[in-house]
Amino acid sequence: MPEYLAPGVYVEEVSFRAKTIEGVSTSTAGFVGPARFGPTQGEPELLTSFADFERIYGGLDPLTFGSATVPNYLAHAVRAFFDEGGARLYVSRVANSATSADTTISDPDSGGNDITLTARYPGSGGNVTVTFTAKLGNNILTSDGTNNLAPGLRAHDTVYLVDASDNDSTDSSPTFATGVYYVEEVVSAGSTTIRFRQAGDDPNTAPTLDELAANDEIHIITVNVEITTPGAFPRTEGWSGLAPHPAHANSLSNVFAGTLSSRLAQLTVPIIFAGPASGDLVVHTLFGQGTSPNTIEDTFGDSTATDADRRYIVDLSGGTDGSRPTAANYQGTGDDDPALKSGLVAFEDIEDISIVAAPGATYDYVNSASDIEQTVRHLISHCERMRYRVAVLDSPPNQAVSEIRAYRNRFDSKYAALYYPWVRIVDPVTNAEANMPPSGFVAGIYARNDIEHGVHKAPANEVVRGAIGFEFMLNKAQQDVLNPEGVNCFRYFPGRGYRLWGARTISSDPEWKYVNVRRYFAYLERSIDEGTQWVVFENNHAPLWANVRRTVSDFLFNEWKSGRLMGEKPEHAYFVRCDRTTMTQNDIDNGRLICLVGVAPVRPAEFVIFRIGQWTADANA
Secondary structure: OOOOOOOOOOOOOOOOOOOOOOOOOOOOEEEEEOOOOOOOOOOOOEEOOHHHHHHHHOOOOOEEEOOEEEOOHHHHHHHHHHHOOOOOEEEEEOOEOOEOOEEEEOOOOOOOOOEEEEEOOOOHHHOOEEEEEEEEEEEOEOOOOOOOEOOOOOOOOEEEEEOHHHOOOOOOOOOOOOEEEEEEEOOOOOOOOOEEEOOOOOOOOOOEHHHOOOOOEEEEEEEEEEEEEOOOOOEEEEEEEEEOOOOOOOEHHHHOOOOOOOHHHHHHOOEEEEOOOOHHHHHHHHHOOOOOOOOHHHHOOOOOOOHHHHEEEEEOEOOEOEEOOOHHHHHOOOOOOHHHOOHHHHHOOOOOOOEEEOOOOOOOHHHHHHHHHHHHHHHHHHHHHHOOOEEEEEOOOOOOHHHHHHHHOOOOEOOEEEEEOOEEEEEOOOOEEEEEOOHHHHHHHHHHHHHHOOOOOOOOOEEOOOOOEEOOOOOHHHHHHHHHHOEEEEEEEOOOEEEEEOOEOEOOOHHHOEHHHHHHHHHHHHHHHHHOHHHOOOOOOHHHHHHHHHHHHHHHHHHHHOOOEOOOOHHHHEEEEOOOOOOOHHHHHOOOOOOEEEEOEOOOOOOOOOOOOOOOOOOOO
């Protein structure tokens, strides 16, 4: 309470309005599954395009589990999600015994100064090609006899040093009696304390600036790196102007370090570089400095040398996708450190997600039925525990109508929906037709439906944009069998294309029969949850109850005006009670504020019936 201790005028701010509730987003999805590359632990990154997925998790190329080559179902599902209208997606990669690619660049003089390149993450996507290209800068030593250095020379720069006193008029190009050095110390330009040192040399005897003649040359050596990811659609990323010396801020060792301070770099820089302790040794190992003539060392002083003369290309190998992920891999592991969480557990700390799927987890059902069913149970359990999420379940491939009915009857949840059959597309990798799991398409349709119409509308009777067909072309009689069981079907209609033709959950409770009702209630509950956090620790008495009623009523009134609730009047659409009729004195004494909210949701017109009969002009009313 404000204090008034001295006479005066006091101006205070007060609020005469009820608090407002803002509706939460319902179109953010989370996919879990195997990929060709990328992190397998830690908080998943938000993706807003398929290009983001490619850069972090690899492309569409198939996975290899042991001797079996399997389509990259997760990548295809991500592509389908964005093509169908999705905008925000989290991916949690799972892997089972995958290995990381690596290679060693040997010291040409066998001096133990090898360079090791290792893929940052396990998987076949780490089998990249790395191209190192040495760049020789202009001479930065002036020729006016003062030996002043041009701006730009820093400690730990790697340089090509030419001693003019060793040259004679018959030389067509400078020799390199001193060769490649690194700058050990710079105090000020033109100072004699600028030292150029080679590894193993005594810094007190290494050439320094005061020992150089006016016509000597100093060229800074930098390295450009290009990393090419293999596959049907190879991608090349480049880094330029990197320093060979590991102590340099922009060195190969720092830019490609094992642990990077930038999260973006940690996700997108695909290799780890570990090399010798000095810049001249890195150049020596990468480009053959000090070896026989006609190698890279001959090109440093040659003005006609091209990039090809200063290039070293190496392939990383040994990266594998491991074995088929198990139900335990999909479930993931938890830890107090979020950086160690994996699988579905990694989604628990992300509040944005409202749609969860494991695209392709049901493939090879014949040989892995029990493990696949356990994976589905993990998905359902995750959504039930998180409350505000719905699982989009794939049917197993190659299942007859009777088999898919039996499969559906193994599960019962109001937080999950099952879709059948698989969707046929043209695989851009093989240019052949292929069947893909429906969950990626359905999650994208959910998001598109939410954006265009609203979460209250059933996500059905929507065109499947990426489909050229389905695994099976179902007819009405077959759907008559499947729809009552809660199996949502894809259908083809002449003149109307390929459509999703079902919007039911797999719940046996008729109150939660429809997907849109379940998702709409999740939207209402989460919106009210987040919009009323201010109530906690307020005084629990009549003024607070009235404020809560107004806050929730205003939110629901807006929902009714938007056509999301039944009823011709607000009182037919919803009610909000928060008073002595909803709380006992015991509740109040124990700090409980209880608000009872009832809403009449809009259900889909699943069966549209027109009754037509004959009528004659002289018929009586």
